[in-house]
Amino acid sequence: MWKLVDLTDEQKHLRRQKLDAYGQLAQFSALVPLLVVLLFSLVTYSKRKFWSDNDILEPPSSPYIKHRRTGLRAKARTVEISWRRFVWWCGGEVRVGRWAMGRKGDVLGGVAWGLWLAYLSVVETGDDYFHLTKRLGAIAGSQLPLQYLLAMKTPYSPMTSIFRLRPSGLLDIHQTLGRLIAIFMYAHAALYLNFYIQSSILISKLTQFYIVCGVLGVLSFTAINITSMTIFRTYSYKSFYTIHVICASALLPLLYFHVHHIRVYLYETLAIYLFSNATRFFATKTYHNATIRLLPGTTLLDISIPVPASGKEKSTWQPAQHAYLSLPGYPLLRNIRSNPFTNASLPASDSRLHFLARVLSGRTARLAAQASTGSSMSVSIEGPYGTSSHADELLRCGRVLFVAGGVGATFVVPLYRQLLGDLSPSPGSERRQKVKFLWVAKKREEVLWAVEDGGKGFVERLQVYVTGPGMTVDAGAREEAQFVIGGEEREDGIELEERKNLLEEQDVDGKDAEGLHVSSGRPDLRKEVEELFSHGSEERVAVVVCGPKSLARSLRDRVSPYVHKGRDVMFWEESFGV
Structure with missing residues (x-):
């Protein structure tokens, strides 16, 4: 149990060395998961570039070698399927009641990283109360450069250019790490507050400049975390972003004047911050x-x-x-x-x-x-x-299903157009039949801009579902229609505000003057997914969805059984989060 202990100057110096050493270890240990990601990316790239299931030499004449090779392939396929199932599981949501806590993989990674940082916070602290208190602050400070690096919005971000991490994935990691830093920062402040209250020096301490800076730093981080909540972001994106930028900028000088031992981390963070803003400017x-x-x-x-x-x-x-x-x-x-x-x-x-x-x-x-x-x-x-490899990824798939909700089509339409053009320049070709695009919109007029852009052949594999006001949904449609309602759907960002009325139907069916295939209501996702997977069991399938969270969630539920059966699926979910 930790307690207040009297230390000699030599013991205090040794404590300072340990504080610095474990802070640096906490910072540089972040390279381990990043290097694992980089290694995985290199292996995946090498596999696609230099080897595939089609790159098989003629069968060997020896029955023994043939049997051995077949056995090795079977084992490799078992491992690959298990890995796909694990990756799919990591992509699922963790929900507590109505609140989405993030993807399972992010939560799992956050818990693992939090336990590692907690271990570094207590190891070799002995029973020294102040050693534990200071260590918590040092560990929190050591994570700031990585946190600002994850938040870097620039085409030159090393996280995207070197480690090939998607911007949406970086945002999830950024939010998770931010919560961890807040926990360690609060623990650091709570232990000092406990000491000040027990020693009856709280009032006098609150008049000292470095303490005031520390308190303001904690309040700044609290404001960042509160305004980062989905409900606040959706209520006022402008307020969230303004508070985020101001508090993140103010945090560095506040911590600089709070304690000098973490200034090395602040210098690193400042360099990242300045680089990010400079590259954004250019x-x-x-x-x-x-x-x-x-x-x-x-x-x-x-x-x-x-x-x-x-x-x-x-x-x-x-x-x-x-x-x-x-x-x-x-x-x-x-x-x-x-x-x-x-x-x-x-x-x-x-x-x-x-x-x-x-x-x-x-x-x-x-x-x-x-x-x-x-x-x-x-x-x-x-x-x-954003990622520049979407089109190349889709070309490696045997069949592709695009699904868009409302303005989410701004993400899907260019991918759909590019893929059709890459597969075949001629409308009606057999290769284009392996692509399908489902677009759920509130009004038919909201689709016409894409028809103007797409030109000849755009509507070939497009099915539009119009869900404007006018009619009600029959009982059989309610289960499938859950993807367009729900109070939490406001989390999808400023571009998807139209989803509230996506359940109401217009009496529209058939083909219109522009050649659009228009239906009323919503698509039968179960039927569409069954059709998608009804062809060759060995071909890779891609599902690309952009729209309300409930739309992606419903589509994912329909695809999930096929992943567990061993199908190779690229599920690309994009949402307009912040």
Whole structure:
């Protein structure tokens, strides 16, 4: 049990050495999981590049060698299927009542990392109360550089460029690590508070500058964690992001003046912070010929930006990447004044960048006001961000099912168009029959922008489901329709506000003048998934979904039995979180 002990100067010096050593160990030990991720990425890349099940030499003449090779392949396949099942399990949600706590893999990794940091916080502390108290603070401080590195929004982030981690995955890890840092920081503060109260020196301590800085640092981290909660983010994205940026910036000087022993971590964090902001600044370009309009019959804001034939946008932008848009001016406040939007075009063929957003309040309302003037305007774009290997991944799959809900189609449409073009330039070809796109929209008018962009052949494998006001859902549809309702659905971000009315139907069926296959209501996901997996059991299948969380959750539930049967599935879920 820890207690207050009197130490000699030599013992205090030894304690300081241990505090520094274990803080550095906590920091550098983070390289271990990162190197594991890097090694896994290299092995996966090598397997795809240099070996596949089709790269099999002629069967050996020796029955013994043939039997041995077959046995090894069977064992390898068993291991591979087990690994797929584990990865699939890690992708499932952990829910406590109505609250989503994150993916199982993130929670499992967070618990493991938290236990490791807890071990480093207590080992070799003996019964020294102050050693434990200081160690908790040192461990929390040692994680700050990694936390800011995970939050880095720049095309030059080493997490995406070196370790090949997806931005959405980085966000999940960032949130998990933030909670862990908060726990250790609170424990550090609580132990000091306990000592000050028992020693009757709390009031005098609260008048000292370094203590005030520590208290403000804890309050800043508390504000960051509270406003990062789903309910707050959804209620006011602008408030969340502003508080996040201000408090994260203020945290560094507060901790700097609080204690000098963790300043080495603060210098590292400051370097990462400055690098991130500098690269974001240089990744921003202002376009002076943007056209902004409201799509007729909708609340969708259409932002179109022509790019020159020789512009680098045609080579740098990949399907389904996103950017941060803002009106020009106030460059120092650009991070706070910008919003993320997905590019819905293929710049290489469309010669433009194309963004859509649902008009709510705040910045989108101001952009909508600009749209009413009918003239060109200037827009600042920071990006592109996001994985650039989507199209290559999909080409390695035998069959692909795209599912989009509302404005989630801005992510899916360019992938769908790119894949159709890569498979075959000719509409109606056999290879294109292996692709299907289900789009759930509230109004038919919300789909027409994609038809204009897609050109000939776009509607070939597209099925639209219109769910605007007008009719009720029959009893048999209610179970399948759960993917579009639920109070927690507001967690999907500012681009998906339309999902509230996705259960109500219009009396629409058949093929319209644009060649769209339009149906009323919602798709039968069970039937669609069964059809997807009804072909060859050895082919790899891809399911790409972007829309409300409940849509992705329902689709995942339908796919799950096939993964457990050993099917090779690439399930790509994208949501407009923050």
